[in-house]
Amino acid sequence: EVQLVESGGGLVKPGGSLRLSCAASGFTFSSYSMNWVRQAPGKGLEWVSSISSSSSYIYYADSVKGRFTISRDNAKNSLYLQMNSLRAEDTAVYYCAREGAKSPSDYWGQGTLVTVSS
Amino acid sequence: AIRMTQSPSSFSASTGDRVTITCRASQGISSYLAWYQQKPGKAPKLLIYAASTLQSGVPSRFSGSGSGTDFTLTISCLQSEDFATYYCQQYYSYSWTFGQGTKVEIK
Numbered sequence: 001e002v003q004l005v006e007s008g009g010g011l012v013k014p015g016g017s018l019r020l021s022c023a024a025s026g027f028t029f030s031s032y033s034m035n036w037v038r039q040a041p042g043k044g045l046e047w048v049s050s051i052s053s054s055s056s057y058i059y060y061a062d063s064v065k066g067r068f069t070i071s072r073d074n075a076k077n078s079l080y081l082q083m084n085s086l087r088a089e090d091t092a093v094y095y096c097a098r099e100g101a102k103s104p105s106d107y108w109g110q111g112t113l114v115t116v117s118s
Numbered sequence: 119a120i121r122m123t124q125s126p127s128s129f130s131a132s133t134g135d136r137v138t139i140t141c142r143a144s145q146g147i148s149s150y151l152a153w154y155q156q157k158p159g160k161a162p163k164l165l166i167y168a169a170s171t172l173q174s175g176v177p178s179r180f181s182g183s184g185s186g187t188d189f190t191l192t193i194s195c196l197q198s199e200d201f202a203t204y205y206c207q208q209y210y211s212y213s214w215t216f217g218q219g220t221k222v223e224i225k
Contacts (some may be wrong), residue, residue: 047213103152104165104209105162
């Protein structure tokens with residue numbers, strides 16, 4: 001069974017940093033691209049970043065480019081999102097999701113809440 | 119970035135109804151269109167990808183159609199568990215973008 005479990009969310013002050021993790025199991029992690037998608041409270045979904053299976057290709061939304069860094073450790077079956085210079089508008093539930101063979105996100109984690117507030 | 123516009127933003131329907139949600143892209147995206155269902159407090163669930171391919175395990179009452187700029191999600195016979203918010207997403211080019219969502223409520 002495919003499982004994705006996010007962790008690392010919490011309360012952080014504006015300008016602060018946070019590192020999210022996503023532990024994957026139930027599939028060959030090193031064979032799949034992975035994504036981060038976020039959802040602000042009461043709002044819609046926003047794609048944040050994607051990374052290819054070998055980390056060769058990385059993409060970011062303009063809203064986080066230069067502040068967030070996506071990475072992965074295939075030996076540890078883990079996906080990461082380093083978030084720096086956090087702003088109030090980064091407050092959201094952050095989901096990690098697996099990119100399917102022909103679909104953008106076929107499995108999702110339960111999400112982790114990041115709150116940026118003084 | 120490609121803008122995705124869903125309509126309507128919300129509506130009320132009854133169990134057994136046939137419902138259709140539309141999604142329009144600001145430029146052509148071929149068939150690189152996915153649909154998700156999200157219930158309160160839960161992660162989104164993939165329903166359809168490649169505009170019309172049903173994800174494994176998704177009931178056949180869900181169907182998708184369209185290509186280019188105009189797409190539809192149809193639920194042929196609405197069930198109680200289908201009351202949720204639905205999102206379309208283009209993955210034709212980065213940055214991937216979602217529609218604003220369509221909330222289907224009980225009449």
